[in-house]
Ligand code: FES
């Protein structure tokens with residue numbers, strides 16, 4: 001079987017894959033990074049979002065072999081080594097941006113990509129950006145609030161839900 005190598009959360013990782021192996025499958029089954037969730041088989045839910053060379057990618061839509069040599073970031077690499085949450089993760093906790101948590105890794109990774117490109121998004125921009133991330137529990141309100149809070153904006157005017 002072909003060998004694939006990529007840098008994942010700063011460490012060089014490699015493994016054998018089939019040509020058809022998805023990046024999400026390689027991360028979860030090959031590397032044990034099960035924080036990247038798989039919530040559909042239609043490329044719609046966004047639970048599998050990771051960063052590939054700095055861009056948010058639905059890892060179920062990419063073959064592992066296509067990530068050869070890439071820099072991949074997953075939810076496991078977002079907190080500090082001592083477990084301190086990053087600003088987006090902390091905002092999700094502070095503003096109750098999750099319930100079951102299934103969508104949360106993808107939401108956090110998408111939010112990180114959004115804030116990199118647009119450090120102070122409007123509420124409408126956050127909602128528009130999250131179009132590819134489905135949450136079955138929260139109604140999105142507190143997710144949007146958390147992302148805006150993570151961008152340093154005052155979310156006091158946004159009603160609690
Ligand atoms: S698992 Fe990738 S979009 Fe749903």
Ligand code: FES
Nearest residue numbers: 099103135136137
């Ligand atoms: S918190 Fe349950 S799917 Fe989003």
